[in-house]
Amino acid sequence: MTIPATESKPVSTKATRNIRVYSTLSGRKEPMQTVQPGKVGIYLCGPTVYKPSHIGHMVGPVIFDVIKRYLTYCGYQVTLVVNVTDIDDKLIHESKNRGLTMPALAEEMTADYLRNLAAMGVDTIDHFPRATANIDGIIRFTQGLIDKGFAYVSDGDVYFEVGKDSGYGKLSRRSVEAQQGEGGEMAARKRAPGDFALWKGAKAGEPAWDSPWGKGRPGWHIECSVMSHAILGKTFDIHGGGLDLVFPHHENEIAQSESLHGQPQAKYWLHNGLMQAADEVGKVGGRQTRGADAAQLGADQQAQTAAKISKSKGAGPFRELLAKHAPEAIRLLLISTHYRSPILFSEDEIVRNAEKLETFYRFFKRYQRLTGEDVYTLPAARSAAEGDFSSGDDPLLVELARQRAAYLDKMDDDFNTAGAIGHLFEIVTALNRYVEERKLEAALKAGDEERAALRRGALVVRELGGILGLFRQAPKAPAAGGDELVGKLVGLLIELRNEARKTKNFAAADKIRNELAAMGVKLEDRAGGTDWSIAK
RNA sequence: GGCGCUGUAGCCAAGUGGCUAAGGCAGCGGAUUGCAAAUCCGCCAUCGUGGGUUCGACUCCCACCAGCGCCUCCA
Structure with missing residues (x-):
């Protein structure tokens, strides 16, 4: 599409952004106003480290990695905290099963988690507090709640008394009366079924710490209240986590923290959708299946369902997925859906996202051919202000500025990465169109003005891509493609084929190309010569 | 049963009370190419079903259908 001349006017982006976030607490989008000007404190609930992480564990970190990158880009000083819960019933059971000490198990699984985050490019987390390193704080916090009358000691356990907290249920919109609580031995020690443990007396053979109430260990929830307070303060900006943590985990965190401190724990509660695994083929995740497939499935009673991946067979160790797929493709999959929506997981979907990335990679190669510059070494802007540029009336620059502005608007709107990505594609299309219209590939080289325009485009792609x-x-080349001998052999075949093309022996030329294609080697002829790549 | 979320083209997925309902994949037509590939241009949806509110809804309300999460640490 050609830009009408009348619209070729300068476009600028605002340096200060108006960011809106959806908070589970209010149930709507709210303008983000930080506790302290220019600063944002974020606490994200991390894993209980008793098993190797699966892809579901990567959703929150990747999303909040993007959120931090964007807020930083907008000029905020962001502190991102992700806790590691390394004391819990599940850890105790699993360590017994494996014949390990609990700390040894936690250490192993924490290392696995951190390796996976690193592989995914999540390097924006400032603190990884661990529950077992904060036992003193947990005891003090618990004692504070007892002193204030919100908690009571019962036979070596300490429970939070839900009935004492008038705000209880405000996050998950549940009434105290509706809480059934767990049954069994613990129920007998509680005043009300909904009361939950802040501290659990130790059973024989369990890890335990000394406390005013005897030997024991922290309950679930309390560590997050304590550690978020220790690092981010009584009231911080954003508390995040998976949708499955709304109740009871976050509800109980709020109860503990706000009862003790008398002020809100967090201003905004952001919850990401859960990754789901398809049990059967076809559309799942809340959509109806229609037409012939539905009839067939119905007849076979194979109504497809999806399930939270952590409870499905799809929850294999993440490191196995990393061995097969590019981290960047996995990342793109995770951010191609709005963070509050469920993401349907399948390896096919990762492959589709890898193919989407090729559009960008091909443009980067094209850019290198035309300008001699490596896109990855360009000095991409790291803030909105830095990235602003004057478009003048050049149609390409106007389009770039327009798409960039639209992209940022999407990000302002509750971090709408899926919408923003659409503009990223539009930008590449505009750049390719520019190359086509000016026939730059045939000329093998761009002129000065064209180089400058393309450079601006490449800078915008890096800038906006960097937010995500x-x-x-540069992505790592496929292992098979890195083989030196393969490169030489393919080079030789290309040479033979091009000689055949010169003598118009197309049968021979096509045979070489087709046979190579069958082996997964793709050839592309262009003015400057023939390129080849290994098909994924 | 309760609370919450979701249902947009063959597939993935944004979005809006009323201009042409983003973008990607696949498909079709065209440009380009010796032929391809890549790239560009064009085509391809009335928004789960049924009501209601409204001058007007896909976008608000109700019901229904379908799916998902949680309803306490149990496995």
Whole structure:
């Protein structure tokens, strides 16, 4: 599409952004106003480290990695905290099963988690507090709640008394009366079924710490209240986590923290959708299946369902997924859906996202051919102000500025990465169109003005991609493609084929190309010569 | 049963009370190419079903259908 001349006017982006976030607490989008000007404190609930992480564990970190990148880009000083819960019933059970000490198990699984985050390019987390390193704080916090009358000691356990907290249920919109609580031995020690443990007396053989109430260990929830307070303060800006943590985990955190401190724990509660695994083929995740497929499935009673991945067979160790797929493709999959929506997981979907990335990679190669510059070494802007540029009336620059502005608007709107990505594609299309219209590939080279225009485009792609954690470095070549001998052999075949093409022996030329294609080697003829690549 | 979320083209997925309902994949037509590939241009949806509110809804309300999460640490 050609830009009408009347619209070729300068476009500028505002340096200060108006960011809106959806908070589970209010149930609507709210303008983000930080506790302290220019600063944002974020606490994200991390894993209980008793098993290797699966892809579901990557959703929150990747999303909040993007959120931090964007807020930083907008000029905020952001502190991102992700806790590691390393004391819990599940850890105790699993360590017994494996014949390990609990700390040894926690250490192993924490290392696995951190390795996976690193592989995914999540390097924006400032603190990884661990529950077992904060036992003193947990005891003090618990004692504070007892002193204030919100908690009571019962036979070595300490429970939070839900009935004492008038605000209880405000996050998950549940009434105290509706809480059934767990049954069994613990129920007998509680005043009300909904009361939950802040501290659990130790059973024989369990890890335990000394406390005013005897030997024991922290309950679930309390560590997050304590650690978020210790690092971010009584009231911080954003508390995040998976949708499955709304109740009871976050509800109980709020109860503990706000009862003790008498002020809100967090201004905004952001919850990401859960990754789901398809049990059967076809559309899942809340959509109806229609037409012939539905009839067939119905007849076979194979109504497809999806399930939270952590409870499905799809929850294999993440490191196995990393061995097969590019981290950047996995990242793109995770951010191609709005963070509050469920993401349907399948390996096919990762492959589709890898193919989407090729559009960008091909443009980067094209850019290198035309300008001699490596896109990855360009000095991409790291803030909105830095990235602003004057478009003048050049149609390409106007389009770039327009798409960039639209992209940022999407990000302002509750971090709408899926919408923003659409503009990223539009930008590449505009740049390719520019190259086509000016026939730059045939000329083998761009002129000065054209180089400047393309450079601006490449800079914008890097700038906006960088917000999403994309295009930070060149993707690793497929292992098979890195083989030196393969390169030489393919080079020889290309040479033979091009000689055949010169003598118009197209049968021979096509045979070489087709046979190579069958082996997964793709050839592309262009003015400057023939390129080849290994098909994924 | 309760609370919450979701249902947009063959597939993935944004979005809006009323201009042409983003973008990607696939498909079709064209440009380009010796032929391809890549790239560009064009085509391809009335928004789960049924009501209601409204001058007007896909976008608000109700019901229904379908799916998902949680309803306490149990496995």
